[in-house]
Amino acid sequence: MHIDPEQVPAKTGTVYPEPFKARLAGRSKRRLGDAAGLKNFGVNWVALEPGAMSALRHWHQRQDEFIYVLTGEVVLITNAGEQVLKAGMAAGFPAGEANGHHLVNRSAALATYLEVGDRTPDDQVTYPDDDLVAAAGDAGWIFFHKDGQPYSSSMSSV
Template sequence: MIINPSEVPKETGTNYPEEFKAKVAGRIKQRLGNAAGLNDFGVNLVHLQPGSCSALRHWHVQEDEFVYILEGELMLITNSGEQVLSAGMAAGFPAGEENGHHLVNHSSNIATYLEIGARKSNDEANYPDEDLKAKFTENGVIFTHKDGAVYN
């Protein structure tokens, strides 16, 4: 199936608990994988405004992730530190590797990248910098504190 990204809806916002939403307020996603009818993995075209993060720094128990920078410059922050990624660079994050990661736009321009990841309904995400965990279920994501108490 051929997809014209200009015809794919742009989505903002997040399902994170309220106290974390501002960190990703400048993230705009276009769900290209959904537009193509893909079920096994997702592909998103993401535009990241200056000062915004791709996500909270996290790692997945069962889901591989991959990003490819199309335009602009982003700071990749992992357990190892910070590294600038520019157009044409990519990074991968294997499932189960406890390497919290996210992208931050410290530049004054919008950056654009592709993010690709599996769609595992039994996955979990861990957020090393926040009191947050996520459990992916068939009915959606459940966010809890690290002690297991559910966010309201």
């Protein structure tokens, strides 16, 4: 199926509960995998404005992730530190590897990248820098504090 990424609606915002939502300002996603009807993995074309981040630093228990930088440059932040990724560079994050990661656009220009992840059910996401854990449910993500207490209005569809 042919897809023109420019014709796929850009979605802004995040499924994170308050007080984390504001930290994702400046990020937009075009869900290319959904537009193609993919069932087993997702593909997003993500744009980060200067100063924006891809997500809170996190890692998945059951789902693999892969990113490929299309334009501009981003800073990949992991447990090992920081690394600049420029157009044409990629990174992967195997499921179950407790290596919190995210991307930050510290440049003065828009950066874009492809984000690919599988859709393995019953995933759990750990956010090492924040009081946040997410569990995938049938209706979307459910967010909890690290002590197990749910965030109010914590269920969000992806």
